[in-house]
Amino acid sequence: MEMTQQQANAEAQRCLYCSDAPCRDACPAHIDIPTYIAMIRSGNVRGAAEVVKTSNALANVCGKICPEEVFCQTACTRMKLDAPILIRELHYFATRSEARSGFSARRTPPPATHTAAVIGGGPAGLGCAFELSKLGISVTLFDAKEPGGVPRATIPSFRLTESELGDDLRFLADAYTVRRETVTPARLSSLRKEFDAVYVSIGLGLDRTLGLKGEHLQGVLPVLPFLESAKRGTAAVPDRVVIVGGGNVSLDAASTAKRLGAASVTLIYRRGEREMKVWKSELEEARRQGVEIRFMTVPVEIAGTESVVGLLCRHTKLSAEKDASGRPIPVDVKGSEFMIRAECVIIAVGQVIGSDLAREFKLTKKGYIAVNGEFQTSVRGVFAGGDAVAGEGTIVQSVAHGKLAARAMQRFLHDTRRASRPGHV
Amino acid sequence: MDETKSNTTPGELPLYPQRDLSYEFLGLRFENPFILAAAPSTDNLEMVRRAFRAGWAGAILKTTSVEGTRVDLAYPMMTTFTHEGKRLFGMGNIDLISEHHIDKVEANVRQLKKEFPGKIVGASIMAGKKEDWQSLVVRLTKAGVDLIECSFSCPQGNIGENPGKMLAQSISATETTARWVKEAAGRVPVSIKITPHVTDIVDVANAVKRSGADALTASNSIQALMGVDIRSFVPYPQLQGRSSYSGLTGPAIKPITLRTIAEIARHVEIPILGTGGASTWSDAVEFMAVGAGVVQYCTAVMHRGFRIIDDLTSGMAHYLDEMHFGSVTDIHRKALPHLADHDALPRHTVRSTIHEPLCIGCEACYLACFDGAHMAIDRGPGRVPKVDWNRCVGCGLCQHVCPVDGCIEMTLHEN
Numbered sequence: 020m021e022m023t024q025q026q027a028n029a030e031a032q033r034c035l036y037c038s039d040a041p042c043r044d045a046c047p048a049h050i051d052i053p054t055y056i057a058m059i060r061s062g063n064v065r066g067a068a069e070v071v072k073t074s075n076a077l078a079n080v081c082g083k084i085c086p087e088e089v090f091c092q093t094a095c096t097r098m099k100l101d102a103p104i105l106i107r108e109l110h111y112f113a114t115r116s117e118a119r120s121g122f123s124a125r126r127t128p129p130p131a132t133h134t135a136a137v138i139g140g141g142p143a144g145l146g147c148a149f150e151l152s153k154l155g156i157s158v159t160l161f162d163a164k165e166p167g168g169v170p171r172a173t174i175p176s177f178r179l180t181e182s183e184l185g186d187d188l189r190f191l192a193d194a195y196t197v198r199r200e201t202v203t204p205a206r207l208s209s210l211r212k213e214f215d216a217v218y219v220s221i222g223l224g225l226d227r228t229l230g231l232k233g234e235h236l237q238g239v240l241p242v243l244p245f246l247e248s249a250k251r252g253t254a255a256v257p258d259r260v261v262i263v264g265g266g267n268v269s270l271d272a273a274s275t276a277k278r279l280g281a282a283s284v285t286l287i288y289r290r291g292e293r294e295m296k297v298w299k300s301e302l303e304e305a306r307r308q309g310v311e312i313r314f315m316t317v318p319v320e321i322a323g324t325e326s327v328v329g330l331l332c333r334h335t336k337l338s339a340e341k342d343a344s345g346r347p348i349p350v351d352v353k354g355s356e357f358m359i360r361a362e363c364v365i366i367a368v369g370q371v372i373g374s375d376l377a378r379e380f381k382l383t384k385k386g387y388i389a390v391n392g393e394f395q396t397s398v399r400g401v402f403a404g405g406d407a408v409a410g411e412g413t414i415v416q417s418v419a420h421g422k423l424a425a426r427a428m429q430r431f432l433h434d435t436r437r438a439s440r441p442g443h444v
Numbered sequence: 445m446d447e448t449k450s451n452t453t454p455g456e457l458p459l460y461p462q463r464d465l466s467y468e469f470l471g472l473r474f475e476n477p478f479i480l481a482a483a484p485s486t487d488n489l490e491m492v493r494r495a496f497r498a499g500w501a502g503a504i505l506k507t508t509s510v511e512g513t514r515v516d517l518a519y520p521m522m523t524t525f526t527h528e529g530k531r532l533f534g535m536g537n538i539d540l541i542s543e544h545h546i547d548k549v550e551a552n553v554r555q556l557k558k559e560f561p562g563k564i565v566g567a568s569i570m571a572g573k574k575e576d577w578q579s580l581v582v583r584l585t586k587a588g589v590d591l592i593e594c595s596f597s598c599p600q601g602n603i604g605e606n607p608g609k610m611l612a613q614s615i616s617a618t619e620t621t622a623r624w625v626k627e628a629a630g631r632v633p634v635s636i637k638i639t640p641h642v643t644d645i646v647d648v649a650n651a652v653k654r655s656g657a658d659a660l661t662a663s664n665s666i667q668a669l670m671g672v673d674i675r676s677f678v679p680y681p682q683l684q685g686r687s688s689y690s691g692l693t694g695p696a697i698k699p700i701t702l703r704t705i706a707e708i709a710r711h712v713e714i715p716i717l718g719t720g721g722a723s724t725w726s727d728a729v730e731f732m733a734v735g736a737g738v739v740q741y742c743t744a745v746m747h748r749g750f751r752i753i754d755d756l757t758s759g760m761a762h763y764l765d766e767m768h769f770g771s772v773t774d775i776h777r778k779a780l781p782h783l784a785d786h787d788a789l790p791r792h793t794v795r796s797t798i799h800e801p802l803c804i805g806c807e808a809c810y811l812a813c814f815d816g817a818h819m820a821i822d823r824g825p826g827r828v829p830k831v832d833w834n835r836c837v838g839c840g841l842c843q844h845v846c847p848v849d850g851c852i853e854m855t856l857h858e859n
Contacts, residue, residue, distance in 0.1 A: 025849045036748055049456070054754055061724040063759035073459045126461040153457040 022105075027112045031060035034104050037096050042106060045094035047419040048075040052091060056109055068117035071110055076149035076191060076422075077142055079118060079183045080170050081415045082111030086298040090415065118186040129155030133432045136161060136214040137195065138202045138376070141168020142414045143405025144220035145191055146421030147428075151218075152194035154429045159214070163201040166191075168222060169406075170414060173246035173268070175275050178304075204379050211400055215435075216428045219380075219388065219396065219403040220421060223411065225373030229263065229366055233321030242272045242367035249275045257362035261330045262286040263318050264367030265294075266411070270301040270310075272365050277308040284309070285359055287316040289335050289349045296344075313359075317351060321364055329360045372407050385410065393431065394424040402428055463761035467773050469737040470633040470659055470715055472564055472590055475501045477728055477772050478756045481719045481740035482506050482568035482593060482637075485750075487542050489552050493559065495745075499753040502564025503556075504740065507541040507595045508549040509569070510576045513603060515543045518688075523670040523680045525696055534696030535743045536670035538681060538688050540600055541570050546580055550587040557588040566591035568637070569625075572604025577621060578628035585632050592632055593717070594625055594657075597639035597664035599691040612638040612664075615651045622655035635717050637661035640704040649712040659715040661740070663704045665691030666720075694743040697721040702734055709735025710780060723752075725759030732772065733779035793857040794838030796820070796831045802851040803828045809842035809852060817841045 022030065034056040042052045051070050058067035072078045087107035095103035117123065133156045137144045140162035148158045160166060170184050202210065210217055226241035228234055238257070242264070248254040260276040262269050265288030273286045286305070288295060291314045295302070305312070313332075320331040333356050335349035342348050371386050381389045381397035387408055394402045404420040406412055412420075465476035479502040480486050480495055487506035495503060509515070517540055525534030542549070549567055556565045567584050569592060571577040577594075584592055596602075596612035604611075612618050618636065626634050634657045638648055645662075652660055670680040670690045679687035698721030705718050718736025722728055723744035731739045744752055760772065769775065798809070805827030813821040820835035821842060831842075843852040 038749065051456075054751070057748070057752070058755050058758065061755050061759055062726060063755055063762060065762045066755060066758035069460050069758070073456055123460055125459055150457070153459065 021115055022108055022112045027059050027064075027109060030105050030109060031056045033097060034060070035096055035100075041094035041096060042091040042104075046074075046091045047413070047416045048081070048422070049419075050074040050091075050110070052106055052110075055113060056104065056106075059109055059113060064113050064116045065120070065123060067109075067113035069123055071114055072117075072190070075415065075418055076146050077170075077187045077414060077418050078110070078114040078190075079186045080142075080179060081418070082107060082114045083183050084170075084174065084179050085110075085415050086300070086413060088299050089413070114186075118190075122190055128152055131155055131157035133157070133215040134159070134213075135216045135218060135428060136210045137218045137220065138162075138207075138210075139168065139220040139222055139405070139407075140164075140166030140197070141220055141222050141405060142170065142417035143222075143407075143421040143424075144168070144218065145187075146418035147218045147220060147404065147425045148195045148421070149191055150422045150425030151428065154425060156215075156425075156429065156432070158195040160195040160197050161200055161202050161210075162197065163199065165199075166197060173243055173250065173271070175246065175271050175278075176250060177274070177278065178271070202376060204375055207376060207379060207401075211398070215400075215432055217401045218421070218424060218428065219376060219401060220405040220407065220417075221372065221374040221376055222406045223370035223372055225371050226366060227369045227371060229318060229368060231318060231320055233323060233327070234366075236321055236323045236327045237325055238323070238327035238361075238363045239321055240363065240365050242268055242365050243370070245272060245365055246275060249279065254279055256281040258282045259361040260284045260363045260365065261359050261361040262365045262367055263330070264288070264369075265290065265297070266367065266369070267297050267301050268411075269365075269367035270297055270305045272367050273310040273312075274301075274305045274308045276363075276365070277305075277310055281363075283311065285311045285313060285361070287313045287318065287330075287332060287359070289315070289317045290337065290346060291315060294337075294346045315349065317349070318364075319356060322358065327362055327364055329358045330364050331356060331358050333357075370406075370411060374407075377407070393427040395427070395431070400431075402431075462757070463764065465757060465760060465764075465772060467771050470591065470635075472633070473562070474564060474738055475562065476757055476760070477501065477732065477738050478753060479503060479564060479566070479738055479740050480745060481742035482566075482595070483742040483746070484539070485742065485745050487544065489555060491750075492552070492556060495750045495753075496556075496560045496563050498750040499757060500563075500750065501738075502566060502590070504566040504568050504591070504593050505542075505549055505552060506544070507568040507570050507598070508544055508546050508580070509541055509571060509603065510580060511545045511547060513541075513545065513571075515540050517543070518683055520681050520683070523690055525668075525670060525692065525694070527696075532694055532743065532747045534668075534692050534694045535746070536668055536681070536690030536692050537665070538600060538690050541595070541598065546583055550583045553584060553587040553589050557590075564590045566593055568593040568595050570595045570598065570603055572602070574621075574624045577624050581625055581628035581632075581634075585629060589632060591635065592625065592629055593635045593637050593661055594622065595637050595664070596621065597637050597641075599639070599641075599665055599667040599689065610639050610641065610664075612636070612648055613642055615647050618648055619651040619655045622652050622657040626656040626658070633658040635659035635661045635715075637664055637719075639664045640700055641667060645704055645707050646711045649708040649714060653712055653714050659717055659737075660708060661717040661719055662708055662736075663701055663720050665693045666697050666700060668692035693720065694747075695721055695723055698727060698730075702730060705731060705736050706734035706780065706783060709777060710783065723747075725756045725763065728756065728760065729763060729775055730779070732775040733777070734783075735777050735780060737776065794840075794854050795833050795836050795857055796838065796840075796842050797853050797855045798829060798831060798842075799851050799853065800828050802848050804848055804851075806847060808845045808847060812841050812845040 040053045055067040055070040091106040092103040256279045260281045322329045334352045337347035388403045404424040405417040482504040486503045523536035527533040569580040701720035718731035719740035728739040810829045824830040846852045
């Protein structure tokens, strides 16, 4: 829900306008939050939107779905007095208002001195492309599909509307030239010659599997194709659906299945609610839709002969030992098997890189593209960022990642030029 | 303290062009209409530097005096007028002029003009005797000051023969002293800072005009008693059981200042530097619309810092675009043709209209009208009040107690 002018004013008046504001540090894109809130307060809503957009290229998308309870609002000083400022909602109010009344004219970017190819038009690619254009680097954006990445492909439309993403893409459109093509490893080599620098932001996109018996059965769906078809309007669900996985994507799938008409939707997660790393708004939405969430539950086997008839599960308990994320490791409780009857099982247990391009680079142990502190991959002149480097993250983190990489690319291009100058050793 | 961290976005590339807000006033080039008033914020070289870097167009350095002038400060000196939880709705101070005498201030003027040739560096002065006034002026002029402001109106009193009284409360003393200053200032513009605490502000403005001074600064803080501790009975600010009257500034005095500027602008042809209660860009629009040529800020900066300039310039630029104005000078005096004496106001039939879909049913209008106006609003079904147009006189009270923007409107009716 978008705030009214009066609500936005009242909320903005609560802001303490902290010096060196902690909210700004907590925002991955470092939006100058107190300044834009002061602008809303003074009635300069257009100025407020400009402050947001100066730091975040996907302003309307983040204004709508950024998990404020993870970032800015966790740092709000006002919380120590009463309750945090509704920072995201004020951001959304400002950028929606600007989108409706027409984007502000931007300053002419500096004349292009270099060229860059950005592979992948998701949040990281768009963040990088936008920052590069501000730096006077001419950008060509390669994507097999229309730019928009995860927000376009799989974030359900009940969370993010076509117009919110569309407004951001409309705003960004003159920052780059789009080429609709799939970049193959061979094509990457030619792009390296054609452009001064390359940024790889190919995301993840391939669902992990469970490796359980019955995973081949009809009715077992990886979550990403399911969400994509739901967004296209071609998905259908049977009466009973089980979702395996305890992340935001699983909650999206659960809420979507319910909205598509499934009579019962059960989500199973191997740990407890406290360990679930999801956003409050997502969990609330799933519960509002009537999704049943079974904590401390792991899948054992998918039952059925040709089609799924159910999911055999087992209860877990949390051990004292903790994993890399700092959460207790769940262990199966022997003999606790039980069956959840369902005609569809959706697997949402994380993703890996789907693109062939990954093979061209040195990868991390987890299978992501390895980069150094300057976002450089093992291939000279090729930079990378976003989920393909950092693993599944939020949109704002990817935008910020792309922005930082753009600065690193500029430093690289600047140094390369100096190094190639005659007489320079 | 890390300066870049406290006031500006570190390293963010600018995305939007900055609109040129510059214009001429008093023969000087102002890069925007926002300058700092003579106050604590302008008493320190480093602070003025930061303000200039942040984007302020100019500053009036805190009021200075000749060497040897006794400046006997008492602390604490600041008080807030907190209205229903809103701190610094008004601010009270028992500050005096700067402890920096002219030797220090003339050096600051030289330094600032050297570092920031494009900024307006003004200085405020106060003295008693003619030779002191004139020596201050001569020394500042030699230092390269752009503008001299004379404090004739510090509520904590003056230096000289009648220290308890403000100079600007005497028509003849105002004219005489202003003439001394202007004589010594030569081509450097002189503005006389006046007080609204007079019987007729127009008489004072005329006296300044007769003196030959170039402008008026309207107006200084309002003499006030900030409050009384109802258990100890010591008023605020409290200095070991004693207190004194304060100079009230901030949003609370804006309507008084607007009236003062408007009244001068309607009757006397003299440039006005507006000050007293402006905190936002839209306040500056209002000040300029009633006749100010430039607007000075003080309390808002003391509350929120120099960084408020970002919103002032951005908000003003967007306002000019929205209004299709070419320059801030297009705002100048725009409100004055709409001002009239009470007997010249139109007499139409006006009635209150409640836009029912917006009504939230608090019945604040009903209560206000029932106990404070004409008992013309009745309680309606579903808590939506009904206006009885036979009893409604169109006073407008209900519109202003209504908590919903745009819910109650005063509509014009044929007689």
